Amino acid sequence: KDTNLLETIVRFKGRAAGRVANRLAAEHDVGARKTLNKILVGMGKEIIPQLLEGLMDERWYVVRNTVRILGEIGESHAVEDALRLPLVHKDPRVRKETVRALSMIKGTETINLIKSALDDTYSSVVELAVVSLGLLGDEGSVQVLIDLIEKRDDSGVGREAIRALGRIGSRKAVTYLVKNLEKRGWFLGKRDDDLKVMCVSALADAGTPDAIKALEAGLSSSRDAVRNACEEGLRRIKHE
Numbered sequence: 649k650d651t652n653l654l655e656t657i658v659r660f661k662g663r664a665a666g667r668v669a670n671r672l673a674a675e676h677d678v679g680a681r682k683t684l685n686k687i688l689v690g691m692g693k694e695i696i697p698q699l700l701e702g703l704m705d706e707r708w709y710v711v712r713n714t715v716r717i718l719g720e721i722g723e724s725h726a727v728e729d730a731l732r733l734p735l736v737h738k739d740p741r742v743r744k745e746t747v748r749a750l751s752m753i754k755g756t757e758t759i760n761l762i763k764s765a766l767d768d769t770y771s772s773v774v775e776l777a778v779v780s781l782g783l784l785g786d787e788g789s790v791q792v793l794i795d796l797i798e799k800r801d802d803s804g805v806g807r808e809a810i811r812a813l814g815r816i817g818s819r820k821a822v823t824y825l826v827k828n829l830e831k832r833g834w835f836l837g838k839r840d841d842d843l844k845v846m847c848v849s850a851l852a853d854a855g856t857p858d859a860i861k862a863l864e865a866g867l868s869s870s871r872d873a874v875r876n877a878c879e880e881g882l883r884r885i886k887h888e
Contacts, residue, residue: 654683658690665695669702673710685713689720696721700730708739715742719749728755735761740770747773751780759786766792775808782812790821807846814850822854826862829874841873848874852881860885 657664665688672684688695699721702714715734718727731753734746747765750758762784765777778796781789793809793816813821829847848866851859863885866878 654687657687661691661694662698665691665698669699669714672713673705673707681713685717685720688717693721693724696724696727700726703730703734708737708742711737712739712742712745715745715749719745719752723753723755725755728753728757728761732761735765740768740773743768743770744773744776747776747780751784754784759784759789763789763792766796771803771805774805778805778808778812782808782815785816787816787818787820790816790818790824793821794824810843810846810850811853814853817854817856817859819856819858822851822856822858822862825851825854826858829862829866841871844871844874845877848877848881852884855885855888 657668668684668687672681672688675681675684688699696718699714699718702710705711705714711734715731718724718731721727728750731746731750734742735750737743737746743765747762750761759781762777762780766774768774768777778793781793790813793812796809797806797813799806810825813825825847829844829851848863851862860882863878863881866874867882869875869878
C-alpha cells in the first residue's frame with residue numbers, strides 16, 4: 649500500500665522481477681495479487697525474457713498470470729510468438745487469457761493466432777476470440793464470422809459474431825446484416841425477432857449510410873420488437 653515503496657521495487661526491474669513473480673505465484677490474497685501484477689507490468693519490456701520462463705510452469709494459474717502480465721506490458725514480437733504455446737494449453741482458462749493478451753499486443757500475427765482459437769472446444773474461448781476480432785476491426789475476419797453465425801446462430805458464439813460484424817462495419821459485414829434483417833422466416837416466432845433485433849443493434853454499431861438506410865426501412869416493420877429496435881438504433885446513431 650506504500651506508493652513510494654512500490655515505485656522503488658519497480659525500478660529494480662530485472663533484479664527483482666523473479667522474486668516478485670514467485671511471490672505472485674504463492675499469494676492467495678486478491679488485492680495483493682493485483683498489486684504484484686501491477687509491479688511486474690510497471691517493470692516493462694526489460695523483464696520479458698524472465699517472464700517468458702513462466703509460460704513453461706506446470707501450474708496453470710502461474711501460466712495464466714504470466715500471460716496476463718505479458719499482454720498488459722504490450723506489443724513485442726517475441727511475446728506474440730511465445731504465446732502460441734499457452735494458446736493450446738490444456739486448461740481453457742489459460743487459453744482464454746492468451747486470446748485476451750493477444751488482442752492487447754496487436755502484433756503482426758495477432759489476427760491469425762486469434763482466428764486459430766475459433767476452433768477451440770470451449771465456447772467461452774471461442775466467444776472471446778470472436779469479440780476480439782470485432783474490437784480489432786479486422787475486415788478479413790468477416791467471412792469467418794458469417795460462417796460461425798450460420799452454424800451457431802442460436803448460441804453465445806453466434807450472437808457475439810453478429811455484434812462483431814457491427815463493430816467491423818465493412819460493406820460486406822453490413823450487407824450480411826441487412827440481408828438477415830430483411831429476410832422473412834429466418835426462424836419462426838420470437839426467436840426470429842431476437843436475432844433480427846441483434847442485427848439491428850449491430851447495424852447501429854456500424855452506423856454506415858447503408859446501415860442507417862436499413863434501420864429507417866425497419867421502422868415500417870410489422871414486428872413490434874424489430875420496429876422498436878430500429879427506433880432505438882437510429883436514436884443511438886444520432887446522439888453519437
